[in-house]
Amino acid sequence: MAKFDVIFIGSGPGGYVGAIRCAQLGLKTAVIEKDETFGGTCLNVGCIPSKALLESSEFYHLAGHDAAAHGVKISKLEFDLTSMLSRKEKIVKDFTNGISFLFKKNKIESYKGTGKILNPGLVQVTAANGTKTELEATSIICATGSVPIQLPFLKFDEKQIVSSTGALALTKVPNELIVVGGGVIGLELGSVWQRLGAKVTVLEYADRICPMMDYQTINILKKSLEKQGMKFITKAKVTGSEIKAPKVELTYEDLESQTIKKLSGDVVLVSTGRKPFSDNLGLEELGVKKDPRGVVLVDQHFQTNIPGIYAIGDLIPGPMLAHKAEEEGVALAEQLAGQAGHINYATVPSVIYTFPEVASVGLSEEQAKEKEIPFAVGTFPFIANGRAKALGTTEGQVKIITDTRSDKIIGGHIVGPRASELLGEIVIAMEFGGSSEDLARSFHAHPTLNEVVREAALAVDKRARQM
Numbered sequence: 001m002a003k004f005d006v007i008f009i010g011s012g013p014g015g016y017v018g019a020i021r022c023a024q025l026g027l028k029t030a031v032i033e034k035d036e037t038f039g040g041t042c043l044n045v046g047c048i049p050s051k052a053l054l055e056s057s058e059f060y061h062l063a064g065h066d067a068a069a070h071g072v073k074i075s076k077l078e079f080d081l082t083s084m085l086s087r088k089e090k091i092v093k094d095f096t097n098g099i100s101f102l103f104k105k106n107k108i109e110s111y112k113g114t115g116k117i118l119n120p121g122l123v124q125v126t127a128a129n130g131t132k133t134e135l136e137a138t139s140i141i142c143a144t145g146s147v148p149i150q151l152p153f154l155k156f157d158e159k160q161i162v163s164s165t166g167a168l169a170l171t172k173v174p175n176e177l178i179v180v181g182g183g184v185i186g187l188e189l190g191s192v193w194q195r196l197g198a199k200v201t202v203l204e205y206a207d208r209i210c211p212m213m214d215y216q217t218i219n220i221l222k223k224s225l226e227k228q229g230m231k232f233i234t235k236a237k238v239t240g241s242e243i244k245a246p247k248v249e250l251t252y253e254d255l256e257s258q259t260i261k262k263l264s265g266d267v268v269l270v271s272t273g274r275k276p277f278s279d280n281l282g283l284e285e286l287g288v289k290k291d292p293r294g295v296v297l298v299d300q301h302f303q304t305n306i307p308g309i310y311a312i313g314d315l316i317p318g319p320m321l322a323h324k325a326e327e328e329g330v331a332l333a334e335q336l337a338g339q340a341g342h343i344n345y346a347t348v349p350s351v352i353y354t355f356p357e358v359a360s361v362g363l364s365e366e367q368a369k370e371k372e373i374p375f376a377v378g379t380f381p382f383i384a385n386g387r388a389k390a391l392g393t394t395e396g397q398v399k400i401i402t403d404t405r406s407d408k409i410i411g412g413h414i415v416g417p418r419a420s421e422l423l424g425e426i427v428i429a430m431e432f433g434g435s436s437e438d439l440a441r442s443f444h445a446h447p448t449l450n451e452v453v454r455e456a457a458l459a460v461d462k463r464a465r466q467m
């Protein structure tokens with residue numbers, strides 16, 4: 001029987017990055033993956049294909065709406081959805097093949113099949129043809145990720161009632177797309193299809209979209225998306241659906257007026273969150289503790305209540321994000337190799353790749369209030385920035401939140417052009433325990449969008465210069 005120091009079950013960002021770090025540290029490592037390709041949700045049906053379609057559709061939208069302002073004339077503008085989808089598929093394939101290459105390069109053994117933990121130290125792999133192989137390992141790491149939540153009255157057929165996976169592969173632009181759930185997936189994939197011509201209506205249960213994010217920041221995004229044509233119905237509890245070919249009719253309760261309403265569309269995207277996936281992994285038989293939502297509970301070393309069995313990524317508490325899964329894989333690998341890997345959960349960035357983008361780290365204003373932290377806020381708009389003007393994208397602002405007792409940055413929220421890239425500066429400042437003064441005193445090349453970050457840092461102390 002093959003014997004390893006570490007076996008990862010699941011090859012998403014948690015599993016594949018963790019396995020590479022284990023191998024780099026000299027641990028004999030194997031990865032088990034049930035799907036045909038490596039890379040998990042992120043590479044196959046998540047981060048990468050969604051960003052590919054967001055870029056293509058934004059390209060089309062900008063060509064149609066903004067090129068003329070730059071003096072660029074396009075006489076006949078059209079898009080070819082088949083090419084857009086093939087481009088997305090090629091990007092996915094390049095990355096998933098890249099993981100196979102990285103496994104070979106790092107001498108990581110890979111097994112295709114479903115992994116099940118029979119006992120601490122013993123894993124069974126069942127291949128697609130039914131062949132079973134047993135493997136031994138000192139440490140077994142569950143990195144089996146998450147799957148979309150399915151509502152009982154909206155079963156996915158991935159054609160008309162779709163999860164994110166179906167929404168990434170529609171072969172025709174729907175005339176009317178209804179999005180159930182105004183979170184990250186709803187806004188990103190709703191944007192893709194809206195830019196390509198669909199009328200998009202978002203039904204959100206809460207009183208606002210993206211309820212966990214900084215209110216002022218999300219409100220700026222909401223207004224911008226409304227200007228682009230997206231409709232939002234909040235306080236809407238969807239209770240039923242009926243196929244009335246070729247349409248789907250949804251029934252929802254308007255929680256404000258307490259009346260029942262109907263809405264029809266060609267396609268319904270259900271994006272009401274994801275749930276941890278640990279079916280057939282053997283955890284129940286072994287008595288591994290989970291919370292009522294199926295989240296696997298671990299200690300600060302990612303170990304479950306059963307010694308030798310660990311879990312990382314979407315399977316455990318915390319935001320379901322690829323970079324969080326990756327960092328957990330790395331920290332655990334380093335701990336298993338006797339090093340001091342650790343994660344600072346206060347600085348996990350999160351991004352919504354809409355136009356404009358939203359990027360956040362740390363506490364929102366609402367969370368700072370709730371925690372009774374004395375705080376100061378500095379904001380600065382992109383409209384006053386030379387680079388943003390040159391780009392022709394001046395919507396949005398940067399907001400920096402500091403603890404007034406120390407000036408230490410406790411939150412950063414950007415809505416605007418390239419927010420995802422700009423946030424990095426605030427994340428690093430927070431990681432180093434930095435203050436708004438530190439950001440304000442650091443050189444920022446001119447003219448760059450980053451100058452808005454510095455101005456927001458200056459605004460904390462009411463000394464922004466350019467407004």
Ligand code: FAD
Pocket residue numbers: 009010011012013014015032033034035038039040041042043045046047048050113114115116143144145146164165185277279280281312313314315320321322323324325
């Ligand atoms: P996963 O990536 O889900 O990988 C788990 C793997 O385990 C899968 O390959 C699965 O097949 C395998 N597996 C499960 N059970 C078994 C078993 N018993 N045996 C063998 N293999 C098994 N995050 C971001 O940070 N940025 C983004 O832009 C972003 N965009 C997203 C867009 C969409 C549409 C979606 C759905 C998600 C997005 N995410 C994004 C979230 C991100 O994809 C996840 O947080 C991340 O993939 C979690 O990594 P993981 O390693 O925990 O699990």
Ligand code: NAD
Pocket residue numbers: 151180181182183184185186188203204205206209210211236237238271272273274319320321350351352353
């Ligand atoms: P989400 O948690 O971001 O949003 C779900 C939304 O649906 C919430 O606003 C919630 O209030 C609402 N909701 C829940 N039940 C509802 C119901 N019955 N009717 C109407 N609304 C309802 O979840 P998601 O958008 O499905 O994304 C899942 C996960 O994938 C997230 O945790 C996210 O971190 C990850 N993801 C990240 C990115 C990114 O980083 N850019 C992109 C896509 C997905």
